[in-house]
Amino acid sequence: xxxxxxxxxxxxxVSMPPSDALMARVLADAATVQAGFVAVRPAVVVxxxxxxxxxxxxxxxxxxxxxxxxxxVMGLVFGFVQPDGIGAVADIWVGSDVAQLDLMPQVDVLxxxx
Amino acid sequence: xxxxxxxDLCDEALVVLxxxxxxxxxxxxxxxxxxRVMGYAARMLADRAEAEDIAQxxxxxxxxxxxxxxxxxxxVSTWIYRVVANxxxxxxxxxxRQRAEALDDVAEPADGAASVVxxxxxxxxxxxxxxxxxxxxxxxxxxxVLRHIEGFNNPEIxxxxxxxxxxxxxxxxxxxxALAAVLAGQRAALGYEEAE
Numbered sequence: 478x479x480x481x482x483x484x485x486x487x488x489x490x491v492s493m494p495p496s497d498a499l500m501a502r503v504l505a506d507a508a509t510v511q512a513g514f515v516a517v518r519p520a521v522v523v524x525x526x527x528x529x530x531x532x533x534x535x536x537x538x539x540x541x542x543x544x545x546x547x548x549x550v551m552g553l554v555f556g557f558v559q560p561d562g563i564g565a566v567a568d569i570w571v572g573s574d575v576a577q578l579d580l581m582p583q584v585d586v587l588x589x590x591x
Numbered sequence: 592x593x594x595x596x597x598x599d600l601c602d603e604a605l606v607v608l609x610x611x612x613x614x615x616x617x618x619x620x621x622x623x624x625x626x627r628v629m630g631y632a633a634r635m636l637a638d639r640a641e642a643e644d645i646a647q648x649x650x651x652x653x654x655x656x657x658x659x660x661x662x663x664x665x666x667v668s669t670w671i672y673r674v675v676a677n678x679x680x681x682x683x684x685x686x687x688r689q690r691a692e693a694l695d696d697v698a699e700p701a702d703g704a705a706s707v708v709x710x711x712x713x714x715x716x717x718x719x720x721x722x723x724x725x726x727x728x729x730x731x732x733x734x735x736v737l738r739h740i741e742g743f744n745n746p747e748i749x750x751x752x753x754x755x756x757x758x759x760x761x762x763x764x765x766x767x768x769a770l771a772a773v774l775a776g777q778r779a780a781l782g783y784e785e786a787e
Contacts, residue, residue, distance in 0.1 A: 480778065481771045484720050485739040491717055493630040499643045503625055503650045507609070507617035510654040514610060 602667035603660070610657035621650060624667070627741070628675045634736050635679040637725045645682070649674045665750075672741070672751045676733055683729055723773040731766030738763045 495503075597605065597619050609616035625646050633642035649671050724732050730752070737748045738759075748759045 481767065481774060484716060484774070485735075488717055488720055488740045489742060491630075492626060493633055493639075495625045495629050495643065495646065499629070499647060500621060500625060502647050503621045504617060506647065506651045507621065507654050508614075510651070510657075511609065511612060511614075511617065514612065514658055 603662045606653070606657050606660045606667055607662060609654070610660065617654070620653070620667075624653075624671055625650060627668075628671055631672065631736060631741055632675050632679055634721060634724060634740065635676075635729075635732065636682055637721060641682060645675055645678045648678060666747075669743070669747050669750045672737070672743070673753065676751055679733075680729065719774065719777055723770050723777075726773050727766055727769050731762050731769060734759055734762035735766035735770060739767070 597608070597613075597615055600608070602620060602623065605616045605620050609620065628649050629642050629646040632645040633639050636642055636645070652674055653667070653671055724736065727735065733752060734748060737743045737751060738745070743751065745756050745759045745763075748763075749756045752759065754762075
């Protein structure tokens with residue numbers, strides 16, 4: 478049985494290289510079949526970008542648009558709620574007590590009643 | 592995908608890439624699989640030309656099944672060996688029907704004449720092994736070749752031959768005993784007696 482094991486082990490190491498003609502036939506079959514896959518594959522439809530995507534593109538992408546949106550929302554929140562801390566921060570920036578900050582004083586002229 | 596990257600991929604991933612249109616995946620799969628399946632078919636049929644036909648047919652079936660291949664469900668190697676085993680069985684049945692059994696076409700091993708013994712080389716031993724394998728019943732030959740030459744384990748052989756693991760163990764054991772009996776009369780021709 479040892480001789481048989483040696484023989485079988487030797488057979489395992491023996492390779493039977495396929496002829497070039499066989500490999501060419503196999504690869505030709507592969508190309509023909511693969512061409513059929515491509516032919517039946519539906520065309521990829523590129524969807525037109527939606528309005529939100531186009532708006533995001535204007536701001537440099539969805540991440541930037543999210544930042545701008547968040548800032549806008551926070552601005553509205555601070556405007557309506559007016560937390561105490563806001564006044565303190567404004568005092569530091571403006572340098573005096575601020576009860577009301579006139580951001581566009583030149584408009585007063587237009588609004589003044591005669 | 593670059594070829595260097597492809598070479599690292601398993602057969603199953605290459606089949607999926609082939610189905611997705613990768614032109615190099617087929618080349619790499621053919622390079623890996625064709626020599627193996629052709630060698631197996633040649634041992635089963637003792638005919639290189641028929642083995643080449645079967646290797647081509649088995650690969651064609653792989654190309655066709657590629658779009659439906661599901662990774663993780665089966666190994667490409669066991670799948671294609673199963674295809675080859677079935678194709679070989681069909682060919683052997685056709686031979687039997689035509690009463691042209693392979694054994695009739697195979698030359699009897701040479702006598703243990705001194706000149707033959709002295710000139711015996713490894714190729715002759717392999718030829719003797721192939722003749723002895725051809726003398727085995729088909730199922731035993733399949734099991735012995737898959738286990739001891741192709742290197743599959745018993746569960747894999749069970750999957751290829753679509754039988755139970757216990758049946759595989761029985762087939763390989765009986766096949767190996769029968770093979771030893773066939774080769775026992777050729778020990779001198781195989782050059783083994785001198786080594787003892």
